[in-house]
Amino acid sequence: IKKAIAYHFGFDVPVIVKTTEELARILEACPFSEEKKTSSYFIVLSAVPASYCVDEVKHIKYNDEEFEILGDCLYFYTANGYGRTKFNIKTFEKKLKVKATSRNYKTMVKLLAISSEI
Known part of the structure; x- marks a missing residue:
C-alpha cells in the first residue's frame, strides 16, 4: 500500500495496517467508561512503544483531557x-x-464492520 501510494501520487506517507482482530482488540481494550469511549479517539500506533518512552509521556497533562497507552x-x-x-x-x-x-x-466501529465483511 505504501509503495502504491508513492508510485501513484509521488510522495511517501506512513501506512498502518490492522487486521479485523486487531481493530476489535483495540476497541475492546479502551480503558474509558462506555460514555467516554463513544466520544474517544483511538490513536493507532505503528508499533508498541518502548516502556521508557511511555514513561516519558505519562507526565503530560491537559485540562479536561485524558490519555492512556495500552499496547x-x-x-x-x-x-x-x-x-x-x-x-x-x-x-x-x-x-x-x-x-x-x-x-x-464511530470511524473505528465502521472500519471494524468493513473489515469484517471482507
Missing part, C-alpha cells in the same frame, strides 16, 4: 472536542518513537 494504541478523551484540544499527535509520535494515526470511535 499499540493511545486512547484519548477530551471533554471539549478534538478541535479544541491541546493534544498534539506529532509530539506523541516523536516522544514514543512511532508513527500514529487518529480515528474517532
